[in-house]
Amino acid sequence: MSTVQPDAAAVESVGLSAKQARILRYLRENAAEKTYFKSRLIADELDLSAKEVGANMSAVVDAATEIDVEKWGYSSGTTWMVTL
Template sequence: MSTAQPDAVALDRGDAAGLSAKQSRILRYLRENAGERTYFKSRLIADDLDLSAKEVGANMAAVAEAATDIDVEKWGYSSGTTWMVTA
């Protein structure tokens, strides 16, 4: 028998766009920081969110597709993948 509250389970599944909790965290991070920066390296996002760079990269396609208020584009690869994010 599960003791989890229904609201807690819904939060773990991500936002209304069908994103996972991890993808929602990445999207929230990009939204919060897009006004200050344009370029984001996967490894630096990972460091800030306590994820691996591989986890960030694997989830960015879903994040980019779900984002309606920011544009997320794979921009370059030099010592790690860089993403260009514009509001």
Template sequence: MSTVRSDAVAVESAESAGLSAKQSRILRYLREHAADRTYFKSRLIAEDLDLSAKEVGANMSAVADAAGDLDIEKWGYSSGTTWMVTA
């Protein structure tokens, strides 16, 4: 299965879950990187997606609710919010 096809399926399933375009981008990012990493800082997600850390944090609740294949948990607050993501 090609990357383009899997991206299209991910976007389509995110849209059917009622996510905004921003939320779909965050979810796709987490799905693409969850196999390699467990902890994600809002600031670093934001840098990669050209968003603000505040935008990432504000949308994570909806993303977590829609991500049936991922477990997303708020993990730390020490220097920005960290999210623990497990597939």
């Protein structure tokens, strides 16, 4: 029996790495409650560095179909605007 979740399989089909898939899943799960996400706060939640989040966001932005992800600002770290 496979333990792969359906959304993980769909993410793999668009060629995301495991880190990118985790970031995308985090944004999808939290976009209804929140609009702006700082890279360092995403990193804290996912046990990554802010640099890892930033390095992987371009692939996440390209793969996100059910949410819109846009680089929003740089003050005290990169902020991403996420909308449904």
